[in-house]
Amino acid sequence: MNHNAPLSPLPLSHLSDVQRRVLSAAQLRAHGVSAARTAEQCRPGGPWQLLLPGVFVLHPGPPTSEERLHGALLYAGRPVIPAQGEPRSAAPRYGEAMITGLAALALHQFSSVPPLLSLERIDVLVPRTRRLRSTGCARLVRSRELPGAQEITGLPVAPVPRALADAVAELADPSAVRQLLTEAVRRGHCEPAAVVRELNRARLLNRPHVVDAVDSLLAQGRALAEDRLYDLVRDHGLPVPLWNVDLRLPGGPHVGGIDAYWPEQAVAVELDTRAPRQGEDALRSEYARKREHLERLGITVVHLTPRKLRESPEHQATVVRTALMAAADRDPAACVVVLPR
Incomplete structure (x- = not known):
């Protein structure tokens, strides 16, 4: 056997540097390296080493963190080895792993x-x-x-x-x-x-x-979401609302807690910061009931999530401002009592 022969009839140019240093047994075979040659290279003191079953590091020193990651994916996944003449992606393929x-x-x-x-x-x-x-x-x-x-x-x-x-x-x-x-x-x-x-x-x-x-x-x-809401009001020049209040009907039942409320315009902002522990449907129903109750009273509810506040504050400010401006065109809201929460 000529050990100075090229590693493979398949070129290695499509592989990244780490992919040239860590190869599976199947990849080595596809590049013309027999199982016997691989075993010889991995002998004690040899230039290669076995990282995981069927996965080899093509140098004698300790594997780097990048090589360990690549090797673990090669072991766990099902790498696709392109046939001769097929287009090769520059990115490694690890199946679904x-x-x-x-x-x-x-x-x-x-x-x-x-x-x-x-x-x-x-x-x-x-x-x-x-x-x-x-x-x-x-x-x-x-x-x-x-x-x-x-x-x-x-x-x-x-x-x-x-x-x-x-x-x-x-x-x-x-x-x-x-x-x-x-x-x-x-x-x-x-x-x-x-x-x-x-x-x-x-x-x-x-x-x-x-x-x-x-x-x-x-x-x-x-x-964190409340801080972002404060910043949104300040940074976009919105009127300052009443923060963290409870709404009640005069002499009647509790309507709901609100994160920000503009009483003159009857506009409320509610932050959805709770996470589903016992099913999303129950939470959606709870939010929907509160929103429907407030809207029956003539109060416009703007529903914001932490993600919306983080990713698109300018758009959310526009939504709130539009709701405030539209108040003049709506019928007056029912009288509600506003209490600190």
């Missing part, structure tokens, strides 16, 4: 997550039907439904809410869980509702330390 858990959060640049190289295991999200075992640095997380992956540094990565849920599932330290959830919201990675939805789906809301962290998360999420 994607990085999740703490490794994914590190790629999303969470500061409260240990560095990638210090993680013993890399969580890889795969379809439930994938028949492989966790081994070495790769831990497989099976799921009936996979989220759409986000690409970070050329790697498929689970969205933050799903990565959080998979990370929290493996954490027993209450402070670590609280720190992760807090950073997700404070740094604007995602909204509290999305986090709680994933934790609920993963059946993690029966763990006391997770419930405590979620309660703290929702409180912080609401405070």
